[in-house]
Each structure stands twice: as C-alpha cells, then as structure tokens.
Amino acid sequence: MNMMQHLQVPNRDVEYVFSILKKNNLLAEGKLIYPSIDRKFRLIPLSENIPNIPKELSKYEVIYAKYKVDNRIDTNWLTHLSLLINIDDFEKFQQLWPSSHEFVGDMMIIKLDKTILQFSSQIAKAKLMAHQNLRLILSDQGVMGELRIRELMPIAVRHKNTIITENIPNELCNTKVTVKESGLEIICDPKKAYFSTKLQTERQETLSFAKELRDMLGRKINVCDPFCGVGPAISSLLNQQDLVNNLLSSDLNPEAVQLLFENLTKWDKKPYPSEAVDVEWVYPNRLVGTGDVVKLVTNTEYLGRWDMILINLPHRTLELLPLIIPLLDTSSASLIRGRIVVEEKDIDTTNKIIQEILPKCIHNKPKPKLTIKRDYSSKLRLCSFEAWLE
Ligand SMILES: C[S@@+](CC[C@H](N)C(=O)[O-])C[C@H]1O[C@@H](n2cnc3c(N)ncnc32)[C@H](O)[C@@H]1O
Structure with a gap:
C-alpha cells in the first residue's frame, strides 16, 4: 500500500527535528518530506524498524501515511532547502532550483535563475548543509570581458561551524584554491583568472x-x-x-x-x-x-x-x-x-x-x-x- 511511518511535525519545528533524526540515522532513505493535507505539518519519513524515537521527539505523533519517492538529483540539498523556505514557494519554483553546480576546490559555483534570486541565501545554506566539506558558495553571473573572468558573488560561507549568508566578511571569501585533476594539482582563482x-x-x-x-x-x-x-x-x-x-x-x-x-x-x-x-x-x-x-x-x-x-x-x-x-x-x-x-x-x-x-x-x-x-x-x-x- 506504499505506506510507512512518518513523524508529523509542526512546520516551525521541522528543521530542528530533521537534524535530530539525521544525527540518529532515523530518516528513511530516498523518500520525500511532504506537507500534511491541512499544510500545518510536515510528514518526515522514518527509517523502518526504528528502535525508539529519541526522548526529545516523543511529543510528536508517529503516523502511517503514504510515502513519496524522491527521484530528484542531489536530493539531500533539496531536502534542506525544503526546510528552509516556505513549502508553497518550494513547490512553486520546483523546476528552477539549480540542478547543476561546479565544485572548485572547497567552493561550489552555482547559476541561479533571476526568478529565484530572492532565495539565494537559503539555496546556498542548503548546499553547505548538504556538503559538509564545502566552505564557500558562489553565484555565477557569467564570464565577462576580454579576460573571460567569471563574475562570482559569494552567497554563503562556512566559518567555524556556522553558516554566514549576510554581510559576509571579505577575509572569508578567499577564492584561490587548489584543484585536483588527473592526480595533478592546479592552483586557480576563478575570481582572478579563467x-x-x-x-x-x-x-x-x-x-x-x-x-x-x-x-x-x-x-x-x-x-x-x-x-x-x-x-x-x-x-x-x-x-x-x-x-x-x-x-x-x-x-x-x-x-x-x-x-x-x-x-x-x-x-x-x-x-x-x-x-x-x-x-x-x-x-x-x-x-x-x-x-x-x-x-x-x-x-x-x-x-x-x-x-x-x-x-x-x-x-x-x-x-x-x-x-x-x-x-x-x-x-x-x-x-x-x-x-x-x-x-x-x-x-x-x-x-x-x-x-x-x-x-x-x-x-x-x-x-x-x-x-x-x-x-x-x-x-x-x-x-x-x-x-x-x-
Ligand atoms: C577561455 S580562457 C582559456 C584559458 C585556459 N586556456 C584554460 O583552458 O583554462 C581564454 C584566455 O585567453 C586570454 N586572452 C584573451 N585575450 C587574449 C589575447 N589577446 N592574447 C592572449 N591571451 C588572451 C584570457 O585572459 C583567458 O585567460
């Protein structure tokens, strides 16, 4: 019947509950978190045979509900994003969330459609949450001028275990990195040279x-x-x-x-x-x-x-x-x-x-x-x- 256990969590608590479930390996793999019919809750799919729900989550109800399979690429970051923004917006812009990115050392470069620029911070935060080894997320506005340098704007940085998305200090935006390619190291700085x-x-x-x-x-x-x-x-x-x-x-x-x-x-x-x-x-x-x-x-x-x-x-x-x-x-x-x-x-x-x-x-x-x-x-x-x- 495509049913499984879900934790029914009020929207405002979702991020907190998600992180506890993740830490305890209690999330079902490849299944979507989705809103309840009245949209007051999110249903978080739980892995099968969970021993016990952690004490701090005991106030939330476990319900049997239809599960939804997650077929999207890089589901992890989208899951984070779905928790960082309003669910209506998440669904409205489903087709526009960036589906590709470029890793350059410990940085990720993404191209954002104009329509979703208002969510840049949340997108970047979700990317950093999904890729723990990443330091800096840059939005790519295209290659410019004779020197073909990319116009890159820092939109989030990880610093001492916190994610900064506003007023990012310049000293945290270093873009000179070493990239490994075919076993060789290449030093580059995409803000200074192609x-x-x-x-x-x-x-x-x-x-x-x-x-x-x-x-x-x-x-x-x-x-x-x-x-x-x-x-x-x-x-x-x-x-x-x-x-x-x-x-x-x-x-x-x-x-x-x-x-x-x-x-x-x-x-x-x-x-x-x-x-x-x-x-x-x-x-x-x-x-x-x-x-x-x-x-x-x-x-x-x-x-x-x-x-x-x-x-x-x-x-x-x-x-x-x-x-x-x-x-x-x-x-x-x-x-x-x-x-x-x-x-x-x-x-x-x-x-x-x-x-x-x-x-x-x-x-x-x-x-x-x-x-x-x-x-x-x-x-x-x-x-x-x-x-x-x-
Ligand atoms: C598309 S990039 C390719 C860089 C490099 N070959 C690579 O694959 O990463 C083109 C390069 O040509 C350089 N360039 C542009 N005009 C040039 C010119 N008139 N003489 C020499 N180099 C030029 C730019 O600075 C840029 O680094």
Missing part, C-alpha cells in the same frame, strides 16, 4: 593528441599555449616524461600568469618568478609570461618553432587563427587544437572557413571539423576541432 573544471575531458583529449604527434614526429614536441590562463591544458603534458621540449605559455591576464608561475614551479619542478613578467625565456626551453597574442606574433624570434598550438579563446577563434599560423613549425607535421563558439546552423560554413584559413592537412588525417561539445546558449554551441597540418 578556469573551468568542465574542460577536464578536453584536456585529456589534448594529451592524447600530443602523444600522437610526438609518436608521428619521433621526438619531443614544442608546445604553444598563447591563451593559457592558469595553465591547466599543459599540466598533464608536462607530467609526461619525453613529451614536451620547448613550451610557450602566455596569457593577456597578468593575474593568470602569476598563478601559472605558481603552477609551473610545481609541475616543472623548478622555480618561476613570484610575480607575472612580460613574455620572456625564463629558461632556455620555457617562453612564458604576460602577453597579447597579437603582439606576440610580431616577434619573429617566436615564429616557426611550435609543433602544437592550443587556441582556446572560443569567441575570437576565426579572427585569431590566421594570426597564429606563422607560429607553426612548418618543416614537419603540426597540430592546431582549438575551441570555437558558433551557431549550430553555421557549423558547416565554419568548417569550410577553417579549412580555407589553414595550411594543407596531412593526407591521411580527416580535415578539421567542428565537434559540438556542449550548448553555450539556446542557439550557440561550444565546439572543438583538431587540424593536423603538413
């Missing part, structure tokens, strides 16, 4: 392409990453012995370069400057620093020497592609790995444009073609491509 954990698969693909190119050339490769951010794409390349010979890693954003240097100090196992410097040979095989790619390509010393170029500035790829071609070492096979944002209807035309811009492709490799990686907006798609060049 970084996305979602590109992990992309980076693994880049690694396998780099190995393929190395095997094709029969030697270590020279890698150029002129939009490197904090350097995540090269972390796993540098971790491979016998893969990278010379490296150019640069970015327009000096804050990104400062973090890049911290990362390189670890990945390359040798010291890099503690502050960002303009692009220079910091070591005989390391050309690194702050630089605009447009200026970089005017230095003839840097041209014609790279086997693999990464171009990750998806809104400007078509514009910048012709500019970076002279960086390629054309004496042997080379590879350009890029990302681009285009409308789905324009993919075929863009493929043709890319093929026209680029030099001749290696005959036994497919011509560069965009692969859709994910939706960027309702019309735009984020795509990637590889061009194997003669």
Whole structure:
C-alpha cells in the first residue's frame, strides 16, 4: 500500500527535528518530506524498524501515511532547502532550483535563475548543509570581458561551524584554491583568472593528441599555449616524461600568469618568478609570461618553432587563427587544437572557413571539423576541432 511511518511535525519545528533524526540515522532513505493535507505539518519519513524515537521527539505523533519517492538529483540539498523556505514557494519554483553546480576546490559555483534570486541565501545554506566539506558558495553571473573572468558573488560561507549568508566578511571569501585533476594539482582563482573544471575531458583529449604527434614526429614536441590562463591544458603534458621540449605559455591576464608561475614551479619542478613578467625565456626551453597574442606574433624570434598550438579563446577563434599560423613549425607535421563558439546552423560554413584559413592537412588525417561539445546558449554551441597540418 506504499505506506510507512512518518513523524508529523509542526512546520516551525521541522528543521530542528530533521537534524535530530539525521544525527540518529532515523530518516528513511530516498523518500520525500511532504506537507500534511491541512499544510500545518510536515510528514518526515522514518527509517523502518526504528528502535525508539529519541526522548526529545516523543511529543510528536508517529503516523502511517503514504510515502513519496524522491527521484530528484542531489536530493539531500533539496531536502534542506525544503526546510528552509516556505513549502508553497518550494513547490512553486520546483523546476528552477539549480540542478547543476561546479565544485572548485572547497567552493561550489552555482547559476541561479533571476526568478529565484530572492532565495539565494537559503539555496546556498542548503548546499553547505548538504556538503559538509564545502566552505564557500558562489553565484555565477557569467564570464565577462576580454579576460573571460567569471563574475562570482559569494552567497554563503562556512566559518567555524556556522553558516554566514549576510554581510559576509571579505577575509572569508578567499577564492584561490587548489584543484585536483588527473592526480595533478592546479592552483586557480576563478575570481582572478579563467578556469573551468568542465574542460577536464578536453584536456585529456589534448594529451592524447600530443602523444600522437610526438609518436608521428619521433621526438619531443614544442608546445604553444598563447591563451593559457592558469595553465591547466599543459599540466598533464608536462607530467609526461619525453613529451614536451620547448613550451610557450602566455596569457593577456597578468593575474593568470602569476598563478601559472605558481603552477609551473610545481609541475616543472623548478622555480618561476613570484610575480607575472612580460613574455620572456625564463629558461632556455620555457617562453612564458604576460602577453597579447597579437603582439606576440610580431616577434619573429617566436615564429616557426611550435609543433602544437592550443587556441582556446572560443569567441575570437576565426579572427585569431590566421594570426597564429606563422607560429607553426612548418618543416614537419603540426597540430592546431582549438575551441570555437558558433551557431549550430553555421557549423558547416565554419568548417569550410577553417579549412580555407589553414595550411594543407596531412593526407591521411580527416580535415578539421567542428565537434559540438556542449550548448553555450539556446542557439550557440561550444565546439572543438583538431587540424593536423603538413
Ligand atoms: C577561455 S580562457 C582559456 C584559458 C585556459 N586556456 C584554460 O583552458 O583554462 C581564454 C584566455 O585567453 C586570454 N586572452 C584573451 N585575450 C587574449 C589575447 N589577446 N592574447 C592572449 N591571451 C588572451 C584570457 O585572459 C583567458 O585567460
């Protein structure tokens, strides 16, 4: 009959009762807390065969009632949220509660629909309650400007076992964290420089392409990453012995370069400057620093020497592609790995444009073609491509 024991609790006591039941492992798993018909109570599903209701809860009635199965993702945080806000609002905005999030170190980044901004504090509090190891919740207002930095607003922080959602002190909002990816540590600060954990698969693909190119050339490769951010794409390349010979890693954003240097100090196992410097040979095989790619390509010393170029500035790829071609070492096979944002209807035309811009492709490799990686907006798609060049 789909019935089970529920504790019938007046709305105002729900949060308190829930925490006691949770502490004593008395909550039924995968079942929903829901309002009574008169909406004066919440019915909290109890685990089967409970020995005894804790004394402090004995004043509440245990009733048999239909149980409701909880099919939602990440139910734990929604349960907390349902206890922090009015049940009518909870149900009204059911479809809008954020269903995805990004973990960056001990921070969580979430995107909130405008309609539910009024519940930011409660959402963030519920997230912190559900994920005990999290420290900071940031609301993501999108990637901005030339440097592609995310506009992030702290909406809750955990400090000494309390959750603060109002007037959060600045000193508790540190966003510089270390992220683990494929066993490697990447230092990043999403408030100061672009970084996305979602590109992990992309980076693994880049690694396998780099190995393929190395095997094709029969030697270590020279890698150029002129939009490197904090350097995540090269972390796993540098971790491979016998893969990278010379490296150019640069970015327009000096804050990104400062973090890049911290990362390189670890990945390359040798010291890099503690502050960002303009692009220079910091070591005989390391050309690194702050630089605009447009200026970089005017230095003839840097041209014609790279086997693999990464171009990750998806809104400007078509514009910048012709500019970076002279960086390629054309004496042997080379590879350009890029990302681009285009409308789905324009993919075929863009493929043709890319093929026209680029030099001749290696005959036994497919011509560069965009692969859709994910939706960027309702019309735009984020795509990637590889061009194997003669
Ligand atoms: C989408 S982010 C990619 C960063 C990095 N490759 C990653 O995967 O995390 C693009 C980067 O290009 C940098 N950038 C923007 N315009 C540039 C320019 N003209 N020259 C060099 N870097 C630029 C931005 O600062 C940003 O870090």
